[in-house]
Amino acid sequence: MKKYRIFASEYGFQGMPSLEAIKAMFSGTPDLNLKIPIIQAHHKQPRGWEIINKYMEKDYKVPTDFVQYNYVSQLLQARGMQIAIEAHRRNKPYNMGTLIWQLNDCWPVVSWSAIDYLGNWKALHYQTKRSFENIAVFGFEKDNLLNFYAVNDGLGTYKDVRIEIKVLDFDGKLINEISSAPNRKVLKDQLKFDPIEVENLFDETERKQSLIVVKLLDVNDKLLVQNNLFLEKPKDLELPKPNIKIKKISPTEIEVSTDVLAKDIYLMGDTHFSDNFFDLLPNEKRTIKLSKALDKIEVMSLWDTMQ
Numbered sequence: 184m185k186k187y188r189i190f191a192s193e194y195g196f197q198g199m200p201s202l203e204a205i206k207a208m209f210s211g212t213p214d215l216n217l218k219i220p221i222i223q224a225h226h227k228q229p230r231g232w233e234i235i236n237k238y239m240e241k242d243y244k245v246p247t248d249f250v251q252y253n254y255v256s257q258l259l260q261a262r263g264m265q266i267a268i269e270a271h272r273r274n275k276p277y278n279m280g281t282l283i284w285q286l287n288d289c290w291p292v293v294s295w296s297a298i299d300y301l302g303n304w305k306a307l308h309y310q311t312k313r314s315f316e317n318i319a320v321f322g323f324e325k326d327n328l329l330n331f332y333a334v335n336d337g338l339g340t341y342k343d344v345r346i347e348i349k350v351l352d353f354d355g356k357l358i359n360e361i362s363s364a365p366n367r368k369v370l371k372d373q374l375k376f377d378p379i380e381v382e383n384l385f386d387e388t389e390r391k392q393s394l395i396v397v398k399l400l401d402v403n404d405k406l407l408v409q410n411n412l413f414l415e416k417p418k419d420l421e422l423p424k425p426n427i428k429i430k431k432i433s434p435t436e437i438e439v440s441t442d443v444l445a446k447d448i449y450l451m452g453d454t455h456f457s458d459n460f461f462d463l464l465p466n467e468k469r470t471i472k473l474s475k476a477l478d479k480i481e482v483m484s485l486w487d488t489m490q
Contacts, residue, residue, distance in 0.1 A: 188276065188278070188279045189277065189278050189279070190278070190282070191267075191271050191278060191281045192280070193283075194267060194283065195264070195284040195295035196260050196264055196295065197228065197234065197235060197260060197295050198235070198256045198257045198260025198261070198293070198294075198306070198307060199252075199257060199305075200292065200293065200296070200299030200300060200305060201301065201303040201305065202250065202253060202451075203301055203453070204288075204300050204301050204303060205222070205291065207291040207301060208221055208225050208291045209221060215249040216249060217232075217249060225292045225293060226292065226293040226294075227292070231293060238259060238263065239256065239259050241416070242262065242416045242417055242418060243255050243258070243259060243416075243417050243418050243488070244418045244489050246488045250483075251483070251487065251488045254488070256293075257305050257307065257460065258306055258447055260305065260306065260307045261305075261306040261307045261309070261310035261311075262310075262417075264307055264310065264311065264314075265314050267281070267283075268281055268283070268314040268315065269319075269323075272314070272315075272334045273321050273332035273373060275334065275372055275373040276373070283297070283311065285297070286298060288300045303455070306447075306449075306459070306460040309459050309460050309461070316408065317336045318333070318334070318335050318337060318341075318407050319334045320332070320333050320346065320398070320407075320410050321334065321410065322397050322410065322412045323412075324414055327380060328378040328379065328380060329379045329380075329381055329384070329395070329412075330375065330378050331375070331378075331379075331397060332373060332375050333370050333374050333376070333399050334372075334373050335372060335373070336372075340370065340371045341369070341370040341371075341401055341407070342369050342402055343369070343401070343402035344368055344370045344374075344399060344400065344401055344402070344407070345363040345366070345367045346363045346376055346398065347362050347398040347400060348360065348361045348379070348384070348395060348397055348398075349395070349396045349398075350389075350394075350395055350396075351393060351394060351464070351465075352389070352392050353392055353393065353421075353423050353465070354443050354444075354465055355443070355444075358384075358393055359383075359384050361383075361384070363376050363377070367402070370399075381414070390414050391415050391421045392420075392421050394413050394462075395411070395414070396409065396410075396412075397409065397410045411462050411464075417446070417447075417485060418489070420485075422444065422446060422486045423443045423444070423486070424443075425441045425442065425444065425445035425486060426441065426442045426443075427439065427440070427441050427445050427448065427463075427482050427484065428440045429450075432470065434473075435472060435473045435475065436471070436473065437470070437471050437480065438468050438469070439468070439469050439470075439471060440467065440468045441463045441466075441467070442465060442466070443465050444462070444464060444465060445484045445486070446484055446486070447461070447485045448460070448461055448462070448463055449482065450471065450480055450481075450482055451480065451481040452479065452480045452481065454473045454474050454475045454476075454477050456472075456473060457471050457472040457473075459471075
């Protein structure tokens with residue numbers, strides 16, 4: 184049989200731009216309301232709003248607040264594209280490329296773009312950066328089995344890699360831990376690890392209250408990459424209220440921390456954040472760089488949209 188390869192050359196999902204780009208739609212004082220004609224008109228896909236709402240209802244609680252709706256629409260776009268990108272990458276060498284539509288916009292609009300009209304990164308662009316890292320580890324559930332893949336798009340080969348899987352509740356308590364050692368493998372392009380039965384990690388009652396932290400380790404047990412996996416839709420997670428703290432390290436550098444899981448942290452301010460729309464584990468700290476100093480930074484997480 185003749186071998187062949189495929190390349191996913193164009194696909195996308197729509198999401199709203201930043202609040203700054205939304206405000207740029209107005210010549211006067213912005214009216215942040217989904218139903219007004221100006222905002223409705225800045226979307227040229229005939230069924231665009233219908234499609235966004237349909238998929239949002241499937242995966243998220245649909246906010247009535249405009250700022251929260253804007254935030255969740257970006258999360259939805261990033262989540263949909265993440266699923267596609269990671270499926271394409273773990274299917275090497277059958278699939279040897281994945282090219283998303285689109286990079287940026289030429290006007291303030293609700294679209295498929297990853298960067299909006301003003302140059303602000305949407306949640307999609309931050310997630311695309313993570314999903315396209317040269318070395319990545321992905322996981323997904325199918326038929327009550329957890330499947331884990333490691334992908335390497337770099338030039339090097341990693342010998343004797345293994346994965347370490349920890350199940351944590353949202354307070355950071357360890358529920359279970361499994362390692363693939365001593366069954367280490369060689370990572371050249373792509374490799375699949377032995378699947379794990381979901382029931383061997385946690386029981387049914389813990390699915391909505393826990394996450395799976397997957398680490399890919401090299402021969403010296405040095406961390407190569409880490410990924411977080413949730414087995415429930417975002418709207419079904421029983422998230423606790425996080426106490427997110429922002430500590431100023433320098434005029435253009437901050438440290439973000441939380442006491443419990445903070446899912447999809449959204450940092451808001453008139454600057455570019457080196458990372459945004461990210462999950463933060465309990466008692467974990469993340470250093471974020473700013474393109475310019477800010478006196479005030481607002482923050483939101485998925486918990487805020489579920490009240």
